[in-house]
Amino acid sequence: MTLRRQLIAVLLTLITGCSQPGIEPAQPPGPTARPADFPAAFYADAAARGQSVLQIDSSHSLVSITVRRAGALARLGHDHVIASHELQGYVAPRLGRADLYVALDRLSVDEPALRAKAALDTQPSAADIEATRTNMLNKLLQTSVHPFALIQAHASPEADGDVLLALELTLHGVTRSLSVPARIRRTPSEFHISGSLSIDQSSFGITPLSILGGAIQVRDRLELNFEVRAAPPLKQESRS
Structure with missing residues (x-):
């Protein structure tokens, strides 16, 4: 192998940021708990008062991050798609409020269908993908300390069609307030909301990977898309 090829191989390993000594592989996800500060009691009380309270249908909901x-030297690296198919939480449409959470250790990396949808132009190896996930969970998100991302959204109770959500996003122990364009679609038994936003990792105290004086780096700005379905009314929920 020539020196040039050896250098490229090393750079490709570094850009994943995940094959460095001292980083343990991410452990298989266990049963998902609920955040201790998730406001389940608010929705249980609302349901007890006769408010319509809908539960997130995780099987028909998706959050993806490019x-x-x-x-x-960006050409030596790969773009990635991070995704959650396990969004949890509640929506109270007549109160104009939703609270959601994602267990970060359940995130997937580079599902083929999502990479194709995002039109990414490279193909990381299986080892690259696993290394990226390990680094993301252990070094960047630090899921042993900050296991969840939490979202609280507010909109007018009458909101339908194109709306502007007032959103509070908590990630890595930092909460930021955002205004997010979205689209709401209601049916008699379901509530759908979709939209997209961009966030900077550094705004949440996360330092993106950068090596060789920035010649190879991960872009600070993340592109996030969400499709959320909620149904049917909450029947019974613990107040704890």
């Missing part, structure tokens, strides 16, 4: 490479 993470892009940057720098003068």
Whole structure:
């Protein structure tokens, strides 16, 4: 192998940021708990008062995040798609409020269908993908300390069609307030909301990977898309 090829191989390993010594592989996800501060009691009380309370249908909901490479040597790396199919939470449509959470250790990396949908132009190996996931969970998100992302959204109770959500996103122990364009669609028994936003990792105290003086780096800005379905009314829920 020539010196040039050896250098490229090393750079490709570094850009994953995940094959470095001292990083343990991510453990298989266990049963998902609920965040201790998740406001389940609010929705149980609302349901007891006769309010319509809907539960997130995780099987028909998706959050996906596109993470892009940057720098003068960006061509040596890969873009990635991070996704959650296990969004949890509740919506109270007549109160104009929703509270959601994602267990971060359940995130997937680079599902083929999602990479194709995002039109990404490279194909990381299985080892690259696993290394990326390990690094993301252990070094960046630090899921042993910050296991969940939490979202609280507010809109007018009459909101339908194109709306602007007032959203509070808590990630990595940091909460930021955002205004997010979205689209709401209601049916007699379901509530659908979709939209997209961009966030900077650094706004949440996360330092994106950067090596060789920034020649190879992960872009700070993340592109997030969401499709959420909620149904049917909550019947019974613990107040704890």
